[in-house]
Amino acid sequence: MLVGAGLFEELKGPWxxxxxxxxxxxxxxxxxxxxxxxRHYGGFREPxxxxxxxxxDIVGIMPMIRTKGLWSxxxxxxxxxxxxxxxxxxxxxxxxxxxxxxxxxxSATNIDLIDLHQVRETNAITNCFECTRIxxxxxxxxxxxxxxxxxxGTIGKSLRYDVRKxxxxxxxxxxxxxDEVASDQLEQGMEILFxxxxxxxxxxxxxxxxxxxxxxFHKEWAEQASRNGWLRLSxxxxxxxxxxxxxxxxxxxxxxxxxxxFDPSKGSVxxxxxxxxxxxxxxxxxxxxxxxxxxxxxxxxxxxxxxHVYRNLRLIASANGMLGNLGSSWNHAGSRxxxxxxxxxxxxGLIG
Numbered sequence: 001m002l003v004g005a006g007l008f009e010e011l012k013g014p015w016x017x018x019x020x021x022x023x024x025x026x027x028x029x030x031x032x033x034x035x036x037x038x039r040h041y042g043g044f045r046e047p048x049x050x051x052x053x054x055x056x057d058i059v060g061i062m063p064m065i066r067t068k069g070l071w072s073x074x075x076x077x078x079x080x081x082x083x084x085x086x087x088x089x090x091x092x093x094x095x096x097x098x099x100x101x102x103x104x105x106x107s108a109t110n111i112d113l114i115d116l117h118q119v120r121e122t123n124a125i126t127n128c129f130e131c132t133r134i135x136x137x138x139x140x141x142x143x144x145x146x147x148x149x150x151x152x153g154t155i156g157k158s159l160r161y162d163v164r165k166x167x168x169x170x171x172x173x174x175x176x177x178x179d180e181v182a183s184d185q186l187e188q189g190m191e192i193l194f195x196x197x198x199x200x201x202x203x204x205x206x207x208x209x210x211x212x213x214x215x216x217f218h219k220e221w222a223e224q225a226s227r228n229g230w231l232r233l234s235x236x237x238x239x240x241x242x243x244x245x246x247x248x249x250x251x252x253x254x255x256x257x258x259x260x261x262f263d264p265s266k267g268s269v270x271x272x273x274x275x276x277x278x279x280x281x282x283x284x285x286x287x288x289x290x291x292x293x294x295x296x297x298x299x300x301x302x303x304x305x306x307x308h309v310y311r312n313l314r315l316i317a318s319a320n321g322m323l324g325n326l327g328s329s330w331n332h333a334g335s336r337x338x339x340x341x342x343x344x345x346x347x348x349g350l351i352g
Contacts, residue, residue, distance in 0.1 A: 002049040005042075007063075008035045011049060014058040015088070023091050024123075026292075027249045027256060028082040032224045034063050037078050040217040047077060052093075052100045060097030062087040064105075071112035074105055074319075081217065083139070083258075083294040084312070085118040087125060094124045102128030105319075112320040118295070121311045131317035138297035140306035144288055148281045159303050162270045163277040170238070176269070178278050181233040183226045189233050190219050193245040197261030200272075209259055218247075225249060232279060236262070236271050244271030248279050254290040255283035276304065 002010060008031070015031040027033055038047060045065040052060035063077035076085040089097045102125060105114050118136060119126055126133070145151050152160050170176035181189030194210045201208035210218065225231035232248035232255065244262030248255060257279065262271035280291050293301045295312065 002051060003046065005038065005047055007047060007049045008038065011051070011058075011061065015061055018058060018061060018088055018090060021090055022088055023252070024086060024094070025088060025251060026084045026254070027225065027230060027251050028078055028084045029086070029088040030251070032228065033082070033221065034077050036217060036221045036224060037081070040213050040220070041080060048074075050101050050104050052097045054093070057090075059090040059093045060087055060101060062101050066111065071320075072110050073113045073115050074108065074111050075115045076117055079117055081214065083118060083137075083256075084120065085116070086120055086123045098124035098128050101125060106317075108319070112318070114315070114317040114319050116313075116315040118312045119315060121313050126313055126315065129315055129317040131315045134314040134316070135311050136314040137295040137312040139295055139310045139312060140293040140297065140301050141308040141310065142280075142291040142293070142304060142306045143308070144280070144284050144291055146284070148284050151280065151284065154305050156303065156305075159273070162273045165270060166274055166277060166281075170269070176236065176238050178275065179235045179237065180282070181231075181235060183223075186222055186226055186231075186233070187219070189235055189245070190222055192235050192242045193233065193247050193259070193261060195261070196242060196245045196263065197259060199263050200261045208261075222247075232282065234275060234278060234282075236275055236278075238266065238269060243269065244275050246272075246275035246279055250283065250286065250288065253288055254292050255279065255286075255288045256292045256294060258294065272300070280304070 012031055019025045019030050022029070042065070045067050048064045048066060050060075050062045050064060051058055064074050065077050065079075067073050067075065076082075078085055087097060087101055105111070106129075114129065114131075116125070116129075120139070145154075152163060155163070165171070166178075179185075179189075194215060197208050197210055222231055222233065226233075230249050230251055232246075232250055234246050234248075235242050236244040242263075243266040244260070246260040247258045249258060250256065257276065260272055260275055262275070283291055291304075293304070293306060297309075
């Protein structure tokens, strides 16, 4: 185990190499995501990295934070903006690495509670703790065919009609365009995304996902993602004015849909639908095998006919008798409130 902010410099090379050789790696397991998260969200928490080695090689990493209060809690680094927080593991090493990571956490000193978030139910680490298991999110995954036309044949007639607007009069005449934001236009592109996202949520009387330090974090992450070829940021313009934006990422054989925003007053153009369709078409053109809608079981995502439904789990395990049991009960109660709030937000039609 490595402790302290110096772990980022020490692990930079091996962490990046491991992300390149892990089939389970998502943008949220990369060194760049966590290093950026730490600088914006770390605060006074203690960073830790649990590392599993096979000889001289690192085959597993799980970055964590230790927080202090009535009880000392071990939680995954990246909480909040991250959709997936499972360990980063070299291919073929999943079960053994999960066991080693879990044992290291359970035997850690000065820890009363282990509280893991956003772990996919199929991940090996879910079987390594005696714990309370809570469904934290539902994630939808689409398997991509070899051509966009083949994909269109799988979706419903009404959605297919809207998607085909990409090749009809508004776009043919140049009134509508979708710009894939280049690195030298990144700051402007992100500002458009934030503004369009606010418009989308303001209609529901809600603030949306981008506030305060979240804006600063995503601006910096977008720069790093762009340099690494991971960013998929696009803006839809009508008569020269932005009416929507989509924020996606790509890593390995998967494209990840993170957030979007659009002007509700332009609903007749179907800006959200066109942006998702454009991003799926781009993913297929790049040879991606999967399109991950990530957290949230909103009805509009189901229209795209995802092939897989996965649960993300929260695992709460007492590591130290009375204080750990008290912390487990407290956090379990808090998760029920979180679940009720999520249920209210999911099911609302926030894309069009």
